[in-house]
Amino acid sequence: MPNIWLVFLTGLTTGGLSCLAVQGGLLANVIGNQAEDEISSDLKNPGQISPATKKDLLNRYNNIHPNSRSAASRNNITLSIILFLISKIIAYTILGFGLGYLGTMIQLSPIARGVLMIAITIFMLGTALRMLNVHPIFRYFQIQPPRFVRTFIRRLSKNRKEDFATPAFLGALTVLIPxxxxxxMMALAIGTGSPLYGAVIMFAFTVGASPLFFILAYFTTRISESLNANFVKVVAVIILIFALYSLESGLNLIGSPISYAAYKQRLELKSITSQNTNDTAANQPPVVSSEDGISQIVTINATDYGYEPRILKAKANSPTQLILVTNNTYSCSRAFVIPSLKIQEVLEETGTKTINIPPQKPGFLKFTCSMGMYTGNILFD
Amino acid sequence: MKQIFSVPEIHCSSCLMLLEGLEEDHSAIKNVRTDLIKKEVEIEFDELKMSTNEIIEAIDEISGYKATPNAN
Known part of the structure; x- marks a missing residue:
């Protein structure tokens, strides 16, 4: 599962600005309607206002420093934005739950999960390259709601009724125009393959995005084009980082020998092997806890931060009992997978689980968590 | 008449939503079709009531984007 803090920080730094571009317009309409009502009540014939007059009114309204707005109007605007944001957070959390659930349906085997993560990587890479304007072909990498949805949302945002249901409803509808x-982030939520984690990701992101969104919406600030262009590049780089992360997960899940984790473990294995040739019993991995000649027992602790140890040794051509130990473990390391043997086990938060591994030829047997982020190897020799 | 405008700053569904709102704000505009991939907007309007330049102004007003008419 991706680091929730990283998701939250992404929301905090970029989500508010990026989402304001898409969703701020809607909220501005609602606030604008309030402003229009307030100012047009001073006019002799408020009735129908032409677009040009409306623009002028809005400009006049926006130029007024918020402190000089009436207290009632200030409260209304604050409440509208807060309702918009709360319903947006709720809607996205539910969406994350649904996406995570969708992920469980797609993710039948570690290989399928790996393929999904690689598909997510391609989507993210396409999105980042689209933002960087690398080639028009990348413009296809975006979700586009059908026109009737856009028309519906736009008309709703122009609703002149003075109620707070409109901003709340609009906030929830922003799930349709991500x-x-x-x-x-939605792609990441699918990749977790867990409704709970999917919901947590979308919750963390939308909560993170809220403060900046609130400030920009309250002051009805428009970001300048040059700032926006530079900002889009930063967002694209962040998406590229998430893409690399998904790629790493995908490669680990399909058991690819090419991945950062595989590279790191090859180095570690190399050092263990060279130590063993120099020394004997002292450097034996401590986790091979017993041997009775018929079956050997190997223990792995699944912790919140991965597997300990990450590299174990066992005898080749001999059946192995693998004991997985958890002790108040709440991370995805509880979803234990050995891709090549198609073994998948979900461990209790605290407890032990024994897995029988048939005799293995000399070589490495890779194990990983279901997200492909925590990995390790058993070296049979 | 129908005129296609190139609007390079179009980048998301919200842009399309804003631009499609033109037909509600201006009686002279009969139909607005947007294309996110080509970054274009096709506007059908009554040229007796509104000029191409006024359409460009209306696009700027509603979205802040600069539009240029494509050669037909």
């Missing part, structure tokens, strides 16, 4: 970085 911005680029949100789409990347």
């Amino acid at each position: 911005c680029g970085i949100t789409q990347a």
Whole structure:
């Protein structure tokens, strides 16, 4: 599962700005309607206002420093934005739950999960390259709601009724018009393959995005084009980082020898092997806890931070009992997978689980968590 | 008449939503079709009531984007 803090920070730094581009317009309409009502009540014939007059009124309204707005109007605007954001957070959390659930349906085997993670990587790479304007072909990498949905949302945002249901409803409807970085987060939520984690990812992201969104919406600030262009590049780089992360997970899940984890473990294995040739019993991995000649027992602790040890040794051509130990473990390391043997086990939060591994030829047997982020190897020799 | 405008700053569904709102704000605009991939907007309007330049102004007003008419 991706680091929730990283997701939250992404929301905090980029989500508010990026999403404001997509969703701020809607909220601005609601606030604008309030402003219009307030100002047009001073006019002799408020009735129908032409677009040009409306623009002028809005400009006049926006130029007024919020402190000089009436207290009632200030409260209304604050409440509108807060309702918009709360319903947006709720809607996206539910969406994350649904996406995570969708992920469980797709992710039948470690290989299928790996393929899904690689597909997510391609989507993210496409999104980032689209943002960087690398080639028009990447413009296809975005989710586009059908026109009737856009018309519905637009008309709703122009609703002139003075109620707070409109901003709340609009906030929830923003799930239908996700911005680029949100789409990347949605892809991550599918990749978790867990409704709970999916919901947590979308919750962390939308909560993170809220403060900046609130500030920008309250002051009805428009970001300048040059700032926006530079900002889009930053967002694209962040999406690229998430893409690399998904790629690493995908490669680990399909058991690819090419991945950062595989490279790191090859180095570690090399050092263990060279130590063993120099020394004998002292450097034997401590986790091979017993041997009775018929079956050997190997123990792995699944912790919140991965597997300990990450590299174990066992005898080749001999059946192995693998004991997995958890002790108040709440991370995805509880979803234990050995891709090549198609073994998948979900461990209790605290407890032990024994897995029988048939005799293995000399070589490495890779194990990983279901997200492909925590990995390790058993070296049979 | 129908005129296609190139709007390079179009980048998301919200842009399309804003631009499609033109037909509600201006009676002279009969139909607006947007294309996110080509970054274009096709506008059908009554040229007796509104000029191409006024359409460009209306696009700027609603979205802040600069539009240029494509050669037909």
